[in-house]
Amino acid sequence: MSDPTGAGHLDDVLLWAGALVTLSAALGLLWRATRGTRRLAAKVEDFVDDWTGTDDRPGVPGRPGVMTRLDKIEHKLAAVEHELHPNSGSSLRDAVDRVDQRTAHLDPP
Known part of the structure; x- marks a missing residue:
């Protein structure tokens, strides 16, 4: 093999440096290309946590899931x-009707 620079060790260092730069650039491009997927995965994880609820953790109270909260609302x-x-x-409507009947006797139309 011929030495382009005339120094064998310098050629090896340049070769490894070029390989390192190429590998770093490829990893950087891969990181940027998967950024949208990672963001979507985080949002899906948040949605699943909201839907199923979370348990108590030290310093953070747990939250009930959607179905538990809907049951309480119902x-x-x-x-x-x-x-x-x-x-x-015993209902409020019965009480209002009784009051209406009593006041109707007090002030006939």
Whole structure:
């Protein structure tokens, strides 16, 4: 093999430096090319954590998942709806109707 620079060790150093630069550039391009995929994966991970909930960690309280929170909302809504319709006399609607009847006797039309 001929020595282009005339110094064998210098040629070896230049060859390895060129290989290192080429490898670094390829890794940099690969890193940039996969950046969108990594961002999407992080967003999907956040979505899954929100959907399934998270457990308690030191210093961070856990959060219930979407289905647990929807179940709580449905129970609260059922309790409010129970108060809006007449039933056995214990609902808010029954109380409003009783007050309306009493005031109708006080001030006849």
